[in-house]
Amino acid sequence: MNNRILKEKFVGKIMLILVIFSGVLILIMGIALYIKARPILAVKPFWELMFSLSWHPLRGEFGFLPFIMGTLWVTGIAVIIAIPFSILSAIYLSEYASKFVREWTKPLVDLLAGIPSVVYGIWGVLVIVPLIKNHIAPFFGTFSTGYSVLSAGIVLSIMVFPIIIHISLEVFNSVSNGMKEASLALGATKWQTVKYVVIRKAMPGVIAAIVLGLSRAFGETMAVLMVAGNVAKIPSSALDPGYPLPALIANNYGEMLSIPLYDSALMLASLVLLLVVLFFNIISRIVLIRVEKSTQ
Amino acid sequence: MELKTHISVQNLNVFYGNEQALKNISIDIPDKKITAIIGPSGCGKTTLLKSFNRLINTIDEVKVSGKVFVDGENIFEKKADVNRIRKKMGLLSQKPYPLPMSIFDNVAYGPRIHGMNDKKKLSAIVEKYLIEANLWDELKDRLHSPASKLSVGQQQRLCLARGLAVEPEIILGDEPTSALDPRSSKHIEERFLALKNDYTVIIVTHILRQAKRLADYVVFLYLGELIEHGPAKEIFENPQMEMTKEYIKGVIS
Structure with missing residues (x-):
């Protein structure tokens, strides 16, 4: 056979294998985590573990609800802060900013993504935690150490800015000039054009951008565990400390494994984290398909 | 031919960066006639058209000097109200760009952004201009389906209806049938x-x-310069400039 055709086939097969491998990887990880988590699941039913509040490993009580709630609080706050900030920034950069501003700002925003998360954590400890302790909590008439789900949410929101800004900027830029001109030519202001045409047309992409940011937020560990306070209790307000799942795993894995079932409980926590992220991805896919249909 | 001026262009220069796209254009566009701007591609026809509704200002690094009077008002003056000026003109672009919404909402878009919210009036407007664009019979049963589902020809007529719905005085067409x-x-x-x-x-x-x-009046541009303009009959039957003669015979293209 011709050497060229042989190469063609070979390269094709190699790439196919790589694609299958990365596709299957998540499945393998899920199965491995499940096998490791089986000892604890053999002792206690899954739902009891998920909805129990009591986390006392020494007594053999492993309730995950505080950690799940901690994760939801931190991620929720981060997303609530990040969405308006980053979408409006992206709109400004794509529709309003001069070429000069645009070309200087874009690399700066992307640079934010490259800062190590431990640096964000330290910045949170040095700036955000005291800010909440000394100013925000007293303003609401309560006390907080500053180590809280709010601090973690703020730090996390800044970490997801670059992702959401970058992707939604691309999406806004992909809305054709002709369409914007059509709206402007009717006498619409720039803002009306953005609101009724650009955002509408870009909505599926913007949702995708938010989901990517969200996935990052769910899994972010280092910066969050440095400022969240890490108290295994459901936070009752944004100023309370929380203990998100990734922080639980990172803080304890490898340290307290002499306690029976602890190792298995942490594996279950990882599995739950994986499932939560997967769940949000699937939901967002469904939303995306719906939105794509309605904005055609 | 008796001509009343609607748009008057005086010494218009347009630069894209360092490149000059229009060179010192002065011309009067007659009222209630069809004026055709002709010339080979890349010679500034679209630039001239986009100067009339100031869409040219949305382009990066564009510099404009000179005056364009519409109804006696210089639209390039600093305090000119761009949105009101644009409302006076409907635009049909080379490719139809339906907005990402239903057929009804496309036509109602203009009146809505200018503050009209009365549902009955909007329905009446939509019907009126879809009739005027010769689309009503085809589309009256599916006004609420997405405009992007229409054929390209229907989309272009929809864009015409959308432009007419803001009650302009002027219609600008940038190679609208291409x-x-x-x-x-x-x-x-x-x-x-x-x-x-x-x-x-x-x-x-x-x-x-x-x-x-179509044309009652013809403007011939070549490489950013105004070569000749006049009533269509004169330009086509008895062009004065050598360049115009050649273009009309098909020597330059």
Whole structure:
């Protein structure tokens, strides 16, 4: 056979294998985590573990609800802060900013993504935690150490800015000039054009951008565990400390494994984290398909 | 031919960066006639058209000097109200750009952004202008389906209806039939001929035969310069400039 055709086939097969491998990887990880988590699941039913509040490993009580709630609080706050900030920034950069501003700002925003998360954590400890302790909590008439789900949410929101800004900027830029001109030519202001045409047309992409940011937020560990306070209790307000799942795993894995079932409980926590992220991805896919249909 | 001026261009220069796209253009566009801007591609026809509604200002690094008077008002003056000026002109672009919403909402878009919220009035407006664009019979049963589902020819007529719905005085067409099949093109051309009784129509075209069919007045641009302009009959039958003669004979293209 011709050497060229042989190469063609070979390269094709190699790439196919790589694609299958990365596709299957998540499945393998899920199965491995499940096998490791089986000892604890053999002792206690899954739902009891998920909805129990009591986390006392020494007594053999492993309730995950505080950690799940901690994760939801931190991620929720981060997303609530990040969405308006980053979408409006992206709109400004794509529709309003001069070429000069645009070309200087874009690399700066992307640079934010490259800062190590431990640096964000330290910045949170040095700036955000005291800010909440000394100013925000007293303003609401309560006390907080500053180590809280709010601090973690703020730090996390800044970490997801670059992702959401970058992707939604691309999406806004992909809305054709002709369409914007059509709206402007009717006498619409720039803002009306953005609101009724650009955002509408870009909505599926913007949702995708938010989901990517969200996935990052769910899994972010280092910066969050440095400022969240890490108290295994459901936070009752944004100023309370929380203990998100990734922080639980990172803080304890490898340290307290002499306690029976602890190792298995942490594996279950990882599995739950994986499932939560997967769940949000699937939901967002469904939303995306719906939105794509309605904005055609 | 008795001509009243609607748009008056005086010493208009446009630069894209360092490149000069229009060189010292002065011209009067007649009221309630069809004016065709002709010339080979890349010679500034679209730039001139986009100067009339100031869409040219949305382009990065563009510099404009000179004056364009619409109804006696210089639209390039600092305090000129761009949105009000644009409302006076409907635009048809080379490719139809339906907005990402339903057929109804496309036509109602203009009136809505200018503050009209009365549902009954909006329905009446939508019906009126879809009839005027010759689309009503085809579309009246599916007004709420997405505009992107229409054929390209229908989309272009929808864009015409959308432009008319803001009650402009002027219709600008930037090679409005270039993406259309012959039948849809004919539809649009017929609309233009019907509209010129009430509107000033300005179209950019590189199709000489289209200019001959439609135009009352012709403007010939070449490489950013105004070579010749005048009533269509004179330009086509008795051009004064050598360049115009050659273009009309098809030597330059």
